[in-house]
Amino acid sequence: MARSRLQHTIARSVAVAGRGYWSGADVRVEFRPADAGTGVVFVRDDLSAAPRIPALIAYRQTAMRRTILGAAGATVDMVEHVLAALFGLGIDNCEVGVTAAEMPGCDGSAIDFVDALDEAGIVPLAEQTEPLVVTRPVRCGDATKWIEARPPIGDGLSIEYRLDYGAGTVIGTQWHVVEVTPKAFRLGLAAARTFVLKAEADALVAQGLGAHVSPQELLIFGDQGPIDNELRYENECVRHKILDVVGDLALAGRPLVGHIVACRSGHRLNGDLVETLLAIADEQSFQRKSA
Numbered sequence: 378m379a380r381s382r383l384q385h386t387i388a389r390s391v392a393v394a395g396r397g398y399w400s401g402a403d404v405r406v407e408f409r410p411a412d413a414g415t416g417v418v419f420v421r422d423d424l425s426a427a428p429r430i431p432a433l434i435a436y437r438q439t440a441m442r443r444t445i446l447g448a449a450g451a452t453v454d455m456v457e458h459v460l461a462a463l464f465g466l467g468i469d470n471c472e473v474g475v476t477a478a479e480m481p482g483c484d485g486s487a488i489d490f491v492d493a494l495d496e497a498g499i500v501p502l503a504e505q506t507e508p509l510v511v512t513r514p515v516r517c518g519d520a521t522k523w524i525e526a527r528p529p530i531g532d533g534l535s536i537e538y539r540l541d542y543g544a545g546t547v548i549g550t551q552w553h554v555v556e557v558t559p560k561a562f563r564l565g566l567a568a569a570r571t572f573v574l575k576a577e578a579d580a581l582v583a584q585g586l587g588a589h590v591s592p593q594e595l596l597i598f599g600d601q602g603p604i605d606n607e608l609r610y611e612n613e614c615v616r617h618k619i620l621d622v623v624g625d626l627a628l629a630g631r632p633l634v635g636h637i638v639a640c641r642s643g644h645r646l647n648g649d650l651v652e653t654l655l656a657i658a659d660e661q662s663f664q665r666k667s668a
């Protein structure tokens with residue numbers, strides 16, 4: 378099939394250690410090589426049965442501001458930046474062993490995961506991928522927040538994002554489009570950090586969440602811009618939103634070929650789009666088989 382490529386994994390195991398934003402718990406994430414056809418699978422190394430949780434949309438649980446996956450009585454939390462790193466670099470098969478439920482927040486971006494995976498080395502396997510190709514426009518959301526998949530512009534995945542905090546606000550409106558190749562991902566998306574408004578951060582702390590998180594571990598925007606921090610890109614916020622879309626699209630479990638346009642969408646809507654695209658692909662393959 379056109380646009381297929383060889384599946385990839387990593388050459389050796391490599392680890393990233395840190396602390397969860399929400400839980401504050403110390404955690405170690407070990408990326409391990411996996412055979413073709415395995416996909417990305419989390420393994421809770423800290424639990425006696427070492428339950429395995431596939432990184433697929435079918436295992437998604439509803440959560441605020443982040444993505445949680447659950448299977449076999451266990452969960453993994455804040456998986457989106459880990460998945461973005463793997464998907465962005467074109468790593469199809471990987472076992473991700475973790476020592477706690479929540480992934481490390483690191484600096485709020487995916488750069489630590491990308492650096493570790495690059496250090497491990499990315500290697501081809503003998504089998505081909507089965508990309509999910511968008512054949513007609515599909516939209517999820519409402520008039521104010523939506524995400525749409527369109528047929529591809531080039532050979533792979535491209536993502537366009539429209540961020541809108543309102544004209545004249547500290548974040549304002551930002552627009553960005555990128556063709557998601559491993560190179561473009563490393564250069565333009567991997568280091569873009571999570572951001573919150575100071576008021577949102579204060580509200581989370583009041584709920585007992587993230588009290589240990591410092592302004593160096595993500596971007597906290599006050600009225601004048603980031604507090605005790607500097608932007609890595611002038612439009613870092615919209616780049617981070619694209620990074621999040623990449624991590625959510627990874628839950629398709631196969632490479633995606635299409636053009637994605639998102640307007641103020643978040644993890645829930647992004648995941649809904651993946652579900653819809655997979656349902657359409659299933660229907661089409663059923664029709665082909667019965668034709």
Ligand SMILES: [Zn+2]
Pocket residue numbers: 457458571617620621
């Ligand atoms: Zn994010």
